[in-house]
Amino acid sequence: MGFAILNGNIIDRSEAKVDVEDRGYQFGDGVYEVIRVYNGKMFTGAEHLERFGKSSDSIGISLPYRTEELLALLEELIEKNNLQLGIIYMQLTRGVSPRNHAFPIEKVAPVLTAYTKEFARPxxxxxxxxxxxxxxxxxxxxxxxxxxxxxxxxxxxxxxxxxxxxxxxxxxxxxxxxxxxxxxxxxxxxxxxxxxxxxxxxxxxxxxxxxxxxxxxxxxxxxxxxxxxxxxxxxxxxxxxxxxxxxxxxxxxxxxxxxxxxxxxxxxxxxxxxxxxxxxxxxxx
Ligand SMILES: Cc1ncc(COP(=O)(O)O)c(C=O)c1O
Structure with a gap:
C-alpha cells in the first residue's frame, strides 16, 4: 500500500484517515491535482502546484505550504513509494468542522492528503x-x-x-x-x-x-x-x-x-x- 501524505507528514497509507466531518468528504469543499510521474520524476510539477494554489485561493482556502516545500514533500513521497511510472493524487479540503454550509467561523486547519499510484501510459x-x-x-x-x-x-x-x-x-x-x-x-x-x-x-x-x-x-x-x-x-x-x-x-x-x-x-x-x-x-x- 505504501506511504501517503497527511498534513505535511509522510505516514503509512493505511493510517492516512480523515474525519467524517471533513468538509471535503461532506460537501466536496476542496480542490485537487493529479500530477504525472515518469522515471520517478514529476512532469510539470511546478505548474500543477501553481494551479493547485489558484484553485484553493479562489475558494478561500490558503495553501498551508510554500510551493518548494510541497514539491520537496511530493518528491520524498515518490521516493518512499519507489514510484517510477504513475501519478500523484493530491487534495486540500477546508478542514474538519461541525456540518454547516457556511464556512467555519473559527479558524480551521485545511486538510492536505496525497498518495501515489502506478499508472501505465495508454x-x-x-x-x-x-x-x-x-x-x-x-x-x-x-x-x-x-x-x-x-x-x-x-x-x-x-x-x-x-x-x-x-x-x-x-x-x-x-x-x-x-x-x-x-x-x-x-x-x-x-x-x-x-x-x-x-x-x-x-x-x-x-x-x-x-x-x-x-x-x-x-x-x-x-x-x-x-x-x-x-x-x-x-x-x-x-x-x-x-x-x-x-x-x-x-x-x-x-x-x-x-x-x-x-x-x-x-x-x-x-x-x-x-x-x-x-x-x-x-x-x-
Ligand atoms: C474537466 C477537465 N478538463 C481538463 C482536464 C485536463 O487537465 P490536465 O491536462 O491538467 O490534466 C482535466 C483533467 O483531469 C479535467 O478533469
Whole structure:
C-alpha cells in the first residue's frame, strides 16, 4: 500500500484517515491535482502546484505550504513509494468542522492528503485512437476551479463508459466545452482549435504544454469557442490530459473521424509531447 501524505507528514497509507466531518468528504469543499510521474520524476510539477494554489485561493482556502516545500514533500513521497511510472493524487479540503454550509467561523486547519499510484501510459489507445460520445455540459459555471465536486463530470464519464467509449465530449448548446476529464481539440486545415481558457473549462496543464509546442513548431492555433458543426466537420479531433497525454479521438457517437485513424497533426503533437516529457524526465522506455 505504501506511504501517503497527511498534513505535511509522510505516514503509512493505511493510517492516512480523515474525519467524517471533513468538509471535503461532506460537501466536496476542496480542490485537487493529479500530477504525472515518469522515471520517478514529476512532469510539470511546478505548474500543477501553481494551479493547485489558484484553485484553493479562489475558494478561500490558503495553501498551508510554500510551493518548494510541497514539491520537496511530493518528491520524498515518490521516493518512499519507489514510484517510477504513475501519478500523484493530491487534495486540500477546508478542514474538519461541525456540518454547516457556511464556512467555519473559527479558524480551521485545511486538510492536505496525497498518495501515489502506478499508472501505465495508454500506449495502445494513443496509437489507435479512442471513441467518444457527445453530451450536454450540465456543470456549474466555475469549471476553471479544480474542485472536488465532480458529479457533472462523473455523470458524463459514466454515460461514455456505458456506451463503451473513452470520453464524453461536453457541449453547452451548440458550443463544445471540454471532455469529462480532458480538454478537446479539433484540427481544421492544419489549424489546431481549442476552447479558450475561461470559466467554462479547466485550463489543462497538458493543454498549456501542447499550445506551447504548437507555438515553437509553427503549428497554427486558435483558442476560441467552436461549435458542434465544426466538430462534425473537423479533419482531426483529439483530447489531452495528464494521464491521456495527446489522445486521438477517432469516433464520435458512432461516426468515424479521420476515417477512424489518428490524423497527421495529432501524431506530430504526440511525438513533440513525448520529446517534452523526455526533456523534463529523461528517456522513456
Ligand atoms: C474537466 C477537465 N478538463 C481538463 C482536464 C485536463 O487537465 P490536465 O491536462 O491538467 O490534466 C482535466 C483533467 O483531469 C479535467 O478533469
Amino acid at each position: 500506449d495502445e489507445s494513443m496509437k489507435k485512437g479512442v471513441p467518444a460520445i457527445l453530451t450536454e455540459d450540465i456543470r456549474w459555471l466555475r469549471c476553471d476551479i479544480k474542485s472536488l465536486n465532480l458529479l457533472g463530470n462523473l455523470l458524463a464519464k459514466q454515460k461514455a463508459a456505458e456506451a463503451g467509449c473513452f470520453e464524453a465530449i461536453q457541449h453547452r448548446g451548440e458550443n463544445v466545452t471540454e471532455g469529462s476529464s480532458s480538454n478537446i481539440y479539433i484540427v481544421k486545415n492544419g489549424v489546431v482549435i481549442t476552447h479558450e481558457s475561461n470559466n467554462l473549462i479547466l485550463k489543462g496543464i497538458t493543454k498549456d504544454v501542447i499550445l506551447e509546442l504548437c507555438l515553437e513548431n509553427n503549428i497554427p492555433v486558435e483558442e476560441r469557442t467552436f461549435t458542434l458543426e465544426e466538430l462534425a466537420n473537423a479533419d482531426e479531433v483529439f483530447l489531452s490530459s495528464t494521464t491521456s497525454e495527446v489522445m486521438p479521438i477517432v469516433e464520435i457517437d458512432d461516426k468515424k473521424v479521420t476515417e477512424g485513424q489518428p490524423g497527421p497533426v495529432t501524431k506530430k503533437l504526440q511525438k513533440l509531447f513525448q520529446l517534452e516529457i523526455e526533456n523534463q524526465c529523461g528517456k522513456l522506455k
